[in-house]
Amino acid sequence: MRFGAQALHWSKLVLGLAIGNSRDLSRFGAKEFQKGQNLNSEFPVANLRVLFPALKKSPDFVFFDNAAGAQIPQCVLDAVTSHLVNCNVQRGGPYEKSQQVDAIVAQTRRSVCDLVNAFHPDEIAFGMNATSFMRMVSLGVGQTLGGRPEIVVTDMDHEANVATWLALEKDGARFRWWRMRDNGKLHVGDLVPLLSPATRLVACTVASNAIGSIVDVAEVSKHAHAVGAEVFLDCVHYAPHGVIDVQKFGCDYLVCSGYKVFSPHMGFLWGRHELLKQLPTFREDFIPDEPPGKLEVGTFVYENVAGMDAAVSYLAKLGERVGDNAQLRARLVRAMDAIREYEQVLSLEMLRVLQDAGAEVYGIREQGQLSQRVPTFSFNLRGIPPGRVASELARNNIGVRGGHMYAPRLMQRLGLDPKSGAVRASLAHYNTVEEIRRFGELLRKIAVQG
């Protein structure tokens, strides 16, 4: 996966989401900030922010805990409400309201298919969250280890994508650990010697939910497939920050959580059709052994699936140009490229304020390597417990998190006690340079006061 600098120019985009014509970039302040920098962005953040009721309702609150869940635009709330008002019934009935639910689920399968660049909508399954899909796939893999008992897991991943696989020990699985290097990266060169004809699967993240490092997952797939192994990607943290492309990633399974990508709580799984077809899953006899139904046993939250479809529309609108008749996928790619470009501006400023406050930042810190991370920063202030820093920021209306970020092994790898861990500020595309500066000023005060 390569992330070249994207030369997107927002002046050419339609800003279909904008309210009125006022592109208020003064709130963004990026131009002023970028003097002397290479990044060129006029991202319409002020126009986007007004589309998020939570941001409007709490203008003084800084949402820097997006890795734990993102805010939701009005169009998503409308879709959820509309579903509950107009067709809050079970699927599969002969009457119109029930058929409407079927249609919404089918429509969301198509839009999520475009979001991840799947081969076919039937490769998309909906459910409660990412972890339950990890567990479902891992249970199936555990039953089909055959002569390949080895599973590669990493010490950078969210524990969900580690513990689910470790639980297969009782099925005879053995584990190879792909360790993060001191620079906060998983190097594919370190993975290669772990792979062999005994490798059944490599489970890794696309981006770290704690330190933001991006993994070169296309290279992971290339090497894993060369020995006949499969690749399972946790895309939960990466999803709101960049283009997802299962065809370019070359992976075999990929999971996401809707609530990290501006939708309500739900999760989805993509898998190669032939693999999903073979995967043993629990299902009642009357459920055909075919994807996606075999992965969706029971009822999931239809209104939130409707919300997920609206979240995809929100992103697509962001990538629209004047007079645009581009396909949904093309608009999504433009939107996510633009988000990545803008988020690099945010990352640069975040690194600056963290450095000013004397914080120890874990993972990628080099300005020249911003394209290898998303705007998620774990750090500590010398001698001040992370919980206290997070509480102090909370008292000042800034929402961050202190702890192990559900990645206790990563905390240990960083030399931290997982019980206290680090402070994490995780940004999304609706955050601003001004918010980062406010956060930076407070952090400096906290560091000085000790």
Ligand SMILES: Cc1ncc(COP(=O)(O)O)c(C=O)c1O
């Ligand atoms: C990287 C990553 N993987 C997995 C999960 C678990 O996702 P879910 O809550 O949808 O099960 C999270 C949640 O924070 C996450 O950040």
